[in-house]
Amino acid sequence: MPDTITVNVNGTAVSVPSGTTALAAILIAGAPSVRRSVGGSPRGPLCAMGVCFECRATVNHRRHSRTCQILCTPEMDIRTGEQVDG
Amino acid sequence: MASRPAHFDVLIIGAGPAGIAAACCASESGARVGLLDNNPQIGGQIWRGESQHPSHIEAREWLQKFASAKIEFLASTEVIDHLEPGRLVVQSVGMQSGDDVRELTYRNLILCTGARELFLPFPGWTLPNVMGAGGLQALVKSGLPIADKKVIVAGTGPLLLAVAAHLREHGAEVRLIAEQAPRHRLARFALSLAFERAKLAQAFAIRRQLSSVPYKTSCWPIRATGEGKLETVFLRTGAHTWQESCDYLACGFHLVPNTELAALIGCELRGGFVQVDDSQRTSIAGVFAAGELTGIGGVEASIGEGQIAGYAATDRSGSTASLLPQKQRLDHFASLLKRTFALRDELRSLPDSETLVCRCEDVKFARIRNHSSWRDSKLHTRCGMGPCQGRICGAATEFLLGWRADSVRPPVFAAPVQVLAIAGSSQSQPDLVSHEEFR
Amino acid sequence: MKLPVYEVLIIGAGIVGAACAAACAREGLEVGIVEADIVGGGATAAGMGHLVVMDDSEAQFALTRYSQTLWRRLSEQLPADVEYDGCGTIWVASDADEMSAVVQKKQFYESRGVPAQILDSHQLHEVEQSLREGLPGGLLVPEDAVIYAPCAARFLVEQAQSRGAQLHCPRVVTEIAPDGVRLNDGSSIVAQSIVVAAGTWSTRLFPGIDVRPRKGHLLITDRYPGFVRHQLVELGYLKSAHSFISESVAFNIQPRKTGQMLLGSSRQFDKDSSEVDHPMLARMISRAEEFIPNLSRLSAIRTWTGFRAATPDKLPLVGPVPGHENLFLATGHEGLGITTSLGTAELLLNQLLRRETEIPAAPYLPGRVYEGVHA
Numbered sequence: 001m002p003d004t005i006t007v008n009v010n011g012t013a014v015s016v017p018s019g020t021t022a023l024a025a026i027l028i029a030g031a032p033s034v035r036r037s038v039g040g041s042p043r044g045p046l047c048a049m050g051v052c053f054e055c056r057a058t059v060n061h062r063r064h065s066r067t068c069q070i071l072c073t074p075e076m077d078i079r080t081g082e083q084v085d086g
Numbered sequence: 087m088a089s090r091p092a093h094f095d096v097l098i099i100g101a102g103p104a105g106i107a108a109a110c111c112a113s114e115s116g117a118r119v120g121l122l123d124n125n126p127q128i129g130g131q132i133w134r135g136e137s138q139h140p141s142h143i144e145a146r147e148w149l150q151k152f153a154s155a156k157i158e159f160l161a162s163t164e165v166i167d168h169l170e171p172g173r174l175v176v177q178s179v180g181m182q183s184g185d186d187v188r189e190l191t192y193r194n195l196i197l198c199t200g201a202r203e204l205f206l207p208f209p210g211w212t213l214p215n216v217m218g219a220g221g222l223q224a225l226v227k228s229g230l231p232i233a234d235k236k237v238i239v240a241g242t243g244p245l246l247l248a249v250a251a252h253l254r255e256h257g258a259e260v261r262l263i264a265e266q267a268p269r270h271r272l273a274r275f276a277l278s279l280a281f282e283r284a285k286l287a288q289a290f291a292i293r294r295q296l297s298s299v300p301y302k303t304s305c306w307p308i309r310a311t312g313e314g315k316l317e318t319v320f321l322r323t324g325a326h327t328w329q330e331s332c333d334y335l336a337c338g339f340h341l342v343p344n345t346e347l348a349a350l351i352g353c354e355l356r357g358g359f360v361q362v363d364d365s366q367r368t369s370i371a372g373v374f375a376a377g378e379l380t381g382i383g384g385v386e387a388s389i390g391e392g393q394i395a396g397y398a399a400t401d402r403s404g405s406t407a408s409l410l411p412q413k414q415r416l417d418h419f420a421s422l423l424k425r426t427f428a429l430r431d432e433l434r435s436l437p438d439s440e441t442l443v444c445r446c447e448d449v450k451f452a453r454i455r456n457h458s459s460w461r462d463s464k465l466h467t468r469c470g471m472g473p474c475q476g477r478i479c480g481a482a483t484e485f486l487l488g489w490r491a492d493s494v495r496p497p498v499f500a501a502p503v504q505v506l507a508i509a510g511s512s513q514s515q516p517d518l519v520s521h522e523e524f525r
Numbered sequence: 526m527k528l529p530v531y532e533v534l535i536i537g538a539g540i541v542g543a544a545c546a547a548a549c550a551r552e553g554l555e556v557g558i559v560e561a562d563i564v565g566g567g568a569t570a571a572g573m574g575h576l577v578v579m580d581d582s583e584a585q586f587a588l589t590r591y592s593q594t595l596w597r598r599l600s601e602q603l604p605a606d607v608e609y610d611g612c613g614t615i616w617v618a619s620d621a622d623e624m625s626a627v628v629q630k631k632q633f634y635e636s637r638g639v640p641a642q643i644l645d646s647h648q649l650h651e652v653e654q655s656l657r658e659g660l661p662g663g664l665l666v667p668e669d670a671v672i673y674a675p676c677a678a679r680f681l682v683e684q685a686q687s688r689g690a691q692l693h694c695p696r697v698v699t700e701i702a703p704d705g706v707r708l709n710d711g712s713s714i715v716a717q718s719i720v721v722a723a724g725t726w727s728t729r730l731f732p733g734i735d736v737r738p739r740k741g742h743l744l745i746t747d748r749y750p751g752f753v754r755h756q757l758v759e760l761g762y763l764k765s766a767h768s769f770i771s772e773s774v775a776f777n778i779q780p781r782k783t784g785q786m787l788l789g790s791s792r793q794f795d796k797d798s799s800e801v802d803h804p805m806l807a808r809m810i811s812r813a814e815e816f817i818p819n820l821s822r823l824s825a826i827r828t829w830t831g832f833r834a835a836t837p838d839k840l841p842l843v844g845p846v847p848g849h850e851n852l853f854l855a856t857g858h859e860g861l862g863i864t865t866s867l868g869t870a871e872l873l874l875n876q877l878l879r880r881e882t883e884i885p886a887a888p889y890l891p892g893r894v895y896e897g898v899h900a
């Protein structure tokens with residue numbers, strides 16, 4: 001794998017070192033939060049180990065993916081702001 | 087299922103210290119050993135990212151052993167379901183199709199699923215950038231730049247110091263470490279470490295690194311505020327409360343075991359931990375457990391238990407005799423940990439009526455607190471019904487209200503519907519039914 | 526010690542007992558309720574909560590239609606957590622034969638005043654885009670609805686309590702005596718009339734009745750709002766040779782107000798364990814995938830099972846026990862008890878008060894299945 005990987009976060013290209021998780025890429029891209037809760041409040045990661053489900057986003061069109069468990073791969077498409085109607 | 091199930095003589099779930107030790111010891115017998123973890127690399131929570139340049143002595147030793155042993159490592163693999171004794175369904179984490187769902191069969195199973203942090207709800211704990219202590223550390227290990235960020239590390243347990251040191255190393259400005267335990271208990275803890283040269287050396291090293299960081303005992307966060315993300319943390323010590331501005335609050339109240347898979351398999355639990363005998367056998371034949379799952383005792387204890395389990399699962403219990411005295415010493419350490427970092431009663435009044443307890447379903451404390459049990463509250467408020475299935479709020483309400491979130495159903499982790507279909511699919515086609523039979 | 530004395534004592538606070546309690550308290554009766562575990566925690570906590578009008582027999586139709594009307598009337602008062610959603614049902618046909626059954630079904634409903642609309646292949650796909658293409662059509666029954674039953678049960682119990690009813694919980698009735706009941710804590714409750722609404726547990730109190738537990742599986746997903754918009758149920762009954770199969774699955778999916786998808790359904794007799802039966806679950810899912818291929822990609826968060834109280838003729842047991850004028854049954858609702866709870870309660874109330882019932886009570890009388898029991 002190359003040393004840096006370019007992924008897409010909400011349509012914007014972001015380069016990250018290989019070994020970076022999709023979650024870290026979202027935060028590196030400067031997103032203020034990862035998702036909206038069912039009550040509409042902004043949320044970010046809590047556990048970073050796959051148990052809290054706070055880092056859910058849409059990764060390569062799969063909704064509700066736990067981004068802290070997914071390593072970035074070239075051209076990965078990541079969309080945040082997942083919410084009840086999103 | 088795509089291919090025939092892979093069979094292992096010994097299958098180990100979780101590649102932290104316990105799982106690595108279990109795998110290494112089991113492989114000595116020549117048995118076919120499989121080790122799987124939902125992370126891309128071995129190491130678990132503590133040795134995460136150490137495979138390249140291990141910094142702990144034990145880590146280096148065991149990672150080397152692992153590298154030269156004959157063990158099949160299944161990375162980024164998550165157990166979704168237990169079909170029946172000897173059969174598990176796993177999938178690749180973040181899988182994009184049904185192709186990477188697999189059945190694994192085993193003769194003996196060793197559960198080393200470790201622990202997660204205990205998170206306690208307080209006003210503002212759901213703001214972005216309020217994270218677990220281990221959580222922020224893991225996030226930094228997985229690529230989050232932290233240089234020059236102001237961080238407060240809070241909660242309880244030896245993890246706080248390790249986290250603070252790690253964050254400093256990566257350039258963070260750690261403004262405060264707030265430990266809820268009182269100074270006198272910590273002093274006693276430090277004193278008993280004096281007999282453990284390795285632990286003491288570690289502790290000194292960490293303290294040296296953190297010499298300029300304020301360390302307050304009997305101190306804990308009571309509120310976090312900010313517009314859209316964390317800006318200010320309010321803390322308390324004694325009757326004194328004050329505020330600190332910061333970018334991150336890394337806050338964890340020690341650890342709770344990940345018992346979901348063990349519970350689904352039917353292993354007996356006591357006091358929230360998996361019950362094991364001297365050979366790490368659970369109440370279910372052919373199923374062993376080692377590490378934090380059986381009690382929070384730290385790395386050494388986990389390694390010791392992993393070794394015992396690895397030998398016992400390959401019918402070489404004889405090899406474990408030399409490990410038993412060490413195990414007893416470490417059991418002592420575990421109970422010391424428990425006493426030292428016992429949570430103070432005041433923390434039970436951290437949440438106010440409006441504080442969300444269930445973060446998946448946004449359920450407020452006021453809605454749940456008058457229910458009679460976990461299940462009563464869950465059925466009537468949705469607390470614990472979200473995708474985390476009570477992993478966070480269940481542990482919190484256990485502390486806050488004395489409930490036990492004990493009901494585990496498949497899938498162990500949320501998984502695509504097809505995973506559950508593939509899991510039992512060797513059967514015949516469904517019958518069609520009369521229309522009054524539909525429900 | 527003074528014993529509690531009631532005009533009516535209801536055993537069980539599932540949706541059926543809760544509805545009976547609310548109806549009796551509304552009429553000014555002194556009501557006691559005994560619940561062994563938690564309100565709405567039995568079959569009521571497992572069921573899909575589909576409020577549906579059924580056409581497989583006149584009696585089934587009468588009770589479901591009556592109840593559906595009562596639910597619609599009550600819906601204004603229901604708190605948000607009951608999640609009442611008038612989403613309607615679409616009975617989905619999978620081939621031409623079933624499409625002609627759709628026509629018959631429409632006639633059945635319409636001639637009895639239930640609105641129903643035939644959807645052709647195009648219309649069906651238009652309203653439910655997740656269904657696979659090429660399905661011939663279906664029947665939309667717009668007045669059907671969905672609720673969240675555990676909270677409905679709690680609402681009904683609280684309604685009863687606000688009118689003076691007393692809830693004894695957690696207390697287990699261990700024995701029915703001539704003048705009341707005995708409880709597991711050794712105490713007794715005196716009551717003029719007793720209503721057994723203990724679901725599948727009713728046979729413990731009444732060993733004589735033929736109510737068998739019939740296991741069902743359910744699966745719930747994470748939130749996918751709009752993935753389906755109506756409760757979708759397959760119509761596939763023409764293919765069935767027998768009306769009674771011991772194990773079966775059918776396509777049945779429900780949109781929850783939360784945006785989640787709730788997937789049913791399976792039926793099995795002679796299963797005691799509440800554990801998920803993996804092959805059964807897999808069959809249930811594959812059946813659903815034949816209608817909604819994309820279902821397989823949704824994230825499933827939990828599966829569970831429940832037991833329906835099944836009677837041989839698929840009708841509930843509602844009314845006095847022969848030979849015991851003051852002992853009433855309200856159980857055996859099989860897969861329809863959430864729907865029929867309100868109708869059951871009205872029937873029972875009128876029977877208790879020796880008044881005329883709004884729909885004929887005869888088809889549901891316990892006397893039809895047995896002559897007498899030893900209470």
Ligand SMILES: Cc1cc2nc3c(=O)[nH]c(=O)nc-3n(C[C@H](O)[C@H](O)[C@H](O)COP(=O)(O)OP(=O)(O)OC[C@H]3O[C@@H](n4cnc5c(N)ncnc54)[C@H](O)[C@@H]3O)c2cc1C
Binds near residue numbers: 801
């Ligand atoms: C309309 C509706 C919507 C729902 N939505 C959700 C939702 O969004 N998320 C969600 O999580 N749940 C949801 N539920 C389901 C709910 O959480 C329960 O799973 C359900 O009420 C069935 O209960 P249970 O059998 O799982 O029993 P539980 O409430 O899990 O507990 C019953 C008892 O059975 C025991 N038990 C549990 N599992 C087993 C097993 N495998 N073998 C043997 N014993 C076992 C437990 O220890 C416990 O004592 C919903 C239910 C309904 C009716």
Ligand SMILES: Cc1cc2nc3c(=O)[nH]c(=O)nc-3n(C[C@H](O)[C@H](O)[C@H](O)COP(=O)(O)OP(=O)(O)OC[C@H]3O[C@@H](n4cnc5c(N)ncnc54)[C@H](O)[C@@H]3O)c2cc1C
Binds near residue numbers: 567573576861862863
């Ligand atoms: C998988 C499944 C799907 C379903 N889907 C639907 C649907 O979509 N629509 C629909 O209308 N119906 C549906 N049903 C049927 C519906 O759930 C039941 O018919 C209904 O919940 C029965 O309610 P109940 O009050 O009779 O029983 P329960 O809810 O079982 O209540 C009985 C209560 O009695 C208590 N009890 C028992 N013994 C004693 C004792 N000795 N002393 C004190 N208390 C006692 C129990 O604790 C329990 O709370 C479904 C059922 C299942 C299993």
Ligand code: FES
Binds near residue numbers: 047048055068
């Ligand atoms: S941050 Fe908790 S699951 Fe990803």
